[in-house]
Amino acid sequence: MVWSAIKSSLEASLPKSEFNLWIKPLECQFVNDQNLDLIGPDRFFCAWVEDRYLQLIQDIAQKMGVKGGIRLQAGPQKPLQVAPPHPSGQLRLPGIEDVQSRYRSLHPAFTFDEFMVGESNMLAQSACHALAVGDRTYGNCLFMNSSTGLGKSHLTQAVVHKILDVAPGTKLQYLTAQQFSADMVQNLKNNTMDLFSRKYLNSCEILLVEDIHTLIGKNKTQEELNTILDYLIKSGQRVILTSALSPKKLKGLDEDFRSRMTSGLVTDIESPDFDTRARIIEHKVNVNNLKMSKKLIEHLADKLKGDIRKIESAILGIKAKSCVRKKAPDAALINEVLGSLVENSADINAETIRDLIGRQFKVTTEELRSRSRKRAITYPRQIGMYLTRKYTKESLADIGNMYNRDHSTVLYAIKVITRDMSQKSGTKQQVEMLCEKLKS
Structure with missing residues (x-):
């Protein structure tokens, strides 16, 4: 053939x-x-x-x-293929009627082996892996939130892949909140809500629901899912939920539903720091069979911050141009690809902010990075951290590296300046003045 x-x-x-x-x-x-x-x-x-x-x-x-x-x-989306074939030709999970199933397609690369672990996602990855293998170290309910492109779907699909590998007989449900809502509406129309509920209450050992934030304003769906979560969590079954927003930012959700979702471990996924970005890029360079020096990989890691999909897009662009020109990637080719993906170098960046802080408060970069706890040093350092978080996509860890501190110190600095701006007019005026200087 x-x-x-x-x-x-x-x-x-x-x-x-x-x-x-x-x-x-x-x-x-x-x-x-x-x-x-x-x-x-x-x-x-x-x-x-x-x-x-x-x-x-x-x-x-x-x-x-x-x-x-x-x-x-x-091709047409099929249920997860772990049980003997149904006469229709589709395959289904054991113990679950195929007419009731709702599953998302699994991406073959979204596994734990392909997930790059760093400080920004370590807790989320550890908790997901534990739940996948039945380890209750982190409890039996996990709520993950992050902005788009940072690995929520990768981790949920990695859980499903792992379960299919180590315990394929597990009864699981993996779907988006939109799918759950649409399925519920259809069962309401058909007067079959008893079957809908039974699918989750009697035939579910692990439930994974993505994009919980899309349920804002859907009170009936929240009520139904809340009932299901209450039963599953109390009966010791595993639950993983994801959202683009943190629980406190999910305005318009029923408070009982919010409380139920966050009754277990709640963790966010930050943008990857420099070292994690470098490892991601190196891995994708190897997968794509590209030859690239460590210096070029570090250059990419320095420029490609935030959304990991931007890294994937850059690698694809580099490979395409490299193939067309029949030459290994060099700095000129890489910068050509980066030109359409990253912000102009004249835009506000972490170095620009630190330089401005130094000039404004008459402190040196060495002093800002020192271990000094003098008010004349700590105060401008905290404002620098606050402004960097406000105007750039740097992760907390990357901001910490700028000032020789860890991410928890950065988080504390942001809270302090935010509080002082609301309570002290002098701090507010000073920060607003610095913002105007940055914009100009």
Whole structure:
């Protein structure tokens, strides 16, 4: 078969891990001498393959007589495939009726092995791994929150992957809050809420619900999920919830529901610090078979802050330009890619803020980084930390490194300046004046 021959060629030319991750899951739906139609697990997966491998597949296919194009599309979403086939051809978790199931597609790369652990996400990763293997060290309920692109979905999917690996018979439910809400509405219309509730109360050993913040204003859904959480948590079942907002910022939620969700461990995921970003970039460089010096990796880590998806986009852009130009990435190529991804160097950054603080308060960088506890040093240092958090995407750990402090000291400084601005007009005026200088 043509597709089998193409896969064999790809297997010979790509690293084994790369082939298994991105080529092996593809299925051939149709092939003739004009077209080759392929199906991938989901849209994200297909977009990734299209960016990285479609041209290579096209070239091999043409050599094998396929004169037309390659068409790649996402196949229909299926339940997790861990039980014997249902007559319909779909697979389902044991003990759960397939008509009741709601599962998100699993990304093959979202595993614990592929997750880069750093100070910003260590607690979240440890708690997720413990719950995945049945360890109750961190309790049986976890609430994770972070801004987009920092790994919430990666960790929840890693939990599911791990459970399927070590305990595939586990009865689990993994879905978004939107899916839960839509499923509940449908069961209300069909007058089958008893079946809906029973799916979670009687057939669920671990529940994972993402994007809880989308339930703001949906009182009936909150009430139903609150009842389910109450039963599962009290009966010792495992629960993992994620949100783009911290619990205290979830305005419009029922207080009893908020209390129930946060009855266990609550942890946020910060933007990765420099060292973690460097390890993420080095890993992705190796996965993409790129040759890049440590100096260039550190340059990328210095520029690509915040959303990890920005790192993925940069690596894809670097690989694409490197392939087109048939040359290894150099500083010029990397800066060309960074130009469309990072803010202009003239924008406010941590160094600009520290320099301004030094000039304004007549202190040196060495003094700001010293262990001195003199008010003349600690006060400007705290304002510098506050302004850096306000105007940049630096993580608490990165801000701490700027001033030779740890992230807890940065957090304390931010709280102190925030409090003083609300209580002392002099502090407020001084900070506002510095803000104006930064903007100008």
